[in-house]
Amino acid sequence: MRWINRRPGRPLAVALALAPFALAALAYVAGSEARLAANPADKLLPAPSTLWDAAMAALTEADRRSGEILFWNDTFASLTRLALGVGIAAALALTLGLAAGLLPLAGAGLSPFVAAVSMAPPLALLPILFIVFGLGEVSKVALIVIGTAPFMIRDMAGRVAETPVEQIVKAETLGASSLVIALRVALPQAMPRLIQAVRLSLGPAWLFLIAAEAIAATEGLGYRIFLVRRYLAMDVILVYVAWITILAALLDLALRRLSARAFPWAEPAR
Amino acid sequence: MSFVSVRNVFQSYGDRPILERVSVEVEEGCFVSIVGASGCGKSTFLRLLLAQETPSRGEVSIAGQPPAREPGRDRGVVFQKYSVFPHLTIRDNILAAEELSARWGRLWGRARRAARERADAALARVGLAHVADQYPAALSGGMQQRLAIAQALQARPRILLLDEPFGALDPGTRLSMHDFLTELRAETPMTVFMVTHDLSEGFKLADRVLVFDKTRWDPDAPERWGATITYDFDARHGGIPFQSARAPHAA
Known part of the structure; x- marks a missing residue:
């Protein structure tokens, strides 16, 4: 039998999925033990028990100065920025993408500009944002918007433009105006795609968020990581990185569930 | 005055003629099949009837209305696919x-x-x-x-346009769709134009069968000339005998 035709059964699939995680954990533990054996004060690869203690401390212990648990404050601050940035970008993508994809006049005016803007590296624009909007929340949210919106707008415009011409003509023969075709034919069919675009944009969005927080912030997950880096506090950094990974995975899962629940017609037939 | 009136229509894409000198008058309630080889402009003709395209010359008018510039509620359409939302x-x-x-x-x-x-x-x-x-x-x-x-x-369109509506169906389903369409027409008389590449389907369902073909053919440049209606059959009574409703090439 050819290798391309060999499929894992359920138990093997689960084992194969877990194996890389187990291997990575094993490698870490081995490396950590080796380093700690040589130097018990080593900070680079803290022992799992140290990581656990750091996690518990971060999750439960209040900051001595403010009396608040910084971990949750950071999480809330970062998620707010992320939601605002991606939300604004998605709203832009929906309106501009719909217009550009559906109306040839709007597309002719918008598409070249959006294509040009999407070529500008967002991180290079960050200093400009800091100068223009100051070091507050606006510049961080703006970076996420600038970083993710062009891709989403182009994706939406392309997707809307792909609507079969038969469907558009059909709607015209049923008396639909341009507005109605946008609202009742193009928009609903673009929504699953928008969620898909948001899912794909979350990776870059996290990147821009943490970059902006690393440079200028007073709270946030990225800020905390770069702050404790000064003390080589690997235990805290690793806990925060794991937490960010979990948050990203949960967000992705939630969006996938939402799409399947809200747009059952868009699910591939099983 | 007839219900659907196509007067001396020409259509070309760029400098490539697709249709030339197409004229036909259709009475209300008539079922017209449009047949012809691939690339002979049947679907173009349907798009002109639909007002999805406007002819480069001539005009298409329905129920005495001025020629439409875009599709509207007076024209109903069913495509081979993507016809429902x-x-x-x-x-x-x-x-x-x-x-x-x-x-x-x-x-x-x-x-x-x-x-x-x-x-x-x-x-x-x-x-x-x-x-x-x-x-x-x-x-x-x-x-x-x-x-x-x-x-x-x-x-409730004035005319119904069908673009190879049964082209993607298996033969059995196609037969039951023929019955379905015939029943619908018996209930509510309607003017129908159907493009099909299946001659027997065309003759079975229609009152009239229009054949599109090129009357001029340049073997060195097949794109040179457009197609027109070369035959116009009376297809009632099963199309037998195949009576020509008008002579070929009649203007």
Whole structure:
């Protein structure tokens, strides 16, 4: 039998999925033990028990100065920025993408500009944002918007433009105006795609968020990581990185569930 | 004055002629099949009737109206595929025939309830009532085309245009769709234009069969000349005997 035709059964699939995680954990533990054996004060690869203690401390212990648990404050601050940035970008993508994809006049005016803007590296624009909007929340949210919106707008415009011409003509023969075709034919069919675009944009969005927080912030997950880096506090950094990974995975899962629940017609037939 | 009037229509894409000197008059209630080889302009002719395209010369007029510049409610259409809205349930697809012409594309309150009842009646008539709440993807190809026809008719168009509506169906389903269409026409007389590449289907269903072909042919440049109506058959009574409703090449 050819290798391309060999499929894992359920138990093997689960084992194969877990194996890389187990291997990575094993490698870490081995490396950590080796380093700690040589130097018990080593900070680079803290022992799992140290990581656990750091996690518990971060999750439960209040900051001595403010009396608040910084971990949750950071999480809330970062998620707010992320939601605002991606939300604004998605709203832009929906309106501009719909217009550009559906109306040839709007597309002719918008598409070249959006294509040009999407070529500008967002991180290079960050200093400009800091100068223009100051070091507050606006510049961080703006970076996420600038970083993710062009891709989403182009994706939406392309997707809307792909609507079969038969469907558009059909709607015209049923008396639909341009507005109605946008609202009742193009928009609903673009929504699953928008969620898909948001899912794909979350990776870059996290990147821009943490970059902006690393440079200028007073709270946030990225800020905390770069702050404790000064003390080589690997235990805290690793806990925060794991937490960010979990948050990203949960967000992705939630969006996938939402799409399947809200747009059952868009699910591939099983 | 005839119901559908096509007067000396030419259509070309760039410098490539597709149709030339096409003229035909069709009475109200007539079922016209349009047949011909691939690339002979049948679908172009249908798009001209639909007003999806405007002819480079000549004009198409329906019920004495001035030539349309874009498709509207007076023309119903069913394509070979993508004719129904995948994101609407089967009932909502029928409902769309009444809703989409509203200002915001929706009806509310009493108007919506009345439209919904009419939609359910239409679904019952075409045998789709039991799947009203499902999405079109759950339907077979034949059922989807049934839905597409019912949807087009729900908007009460002046003419119904069918672009190879049964082309993607298996032979058995195609036969039952022929019966379905014949029954529908018996209930409500309507003017129909159907493009098909199946000659027997054309003659079986239609009152008239228009044959599109190129009258001039340059073997070195097949793109040189456009096609026109070369035969116009009376297809009533099973098309036998094949009487020509007008002589070939008559202007």
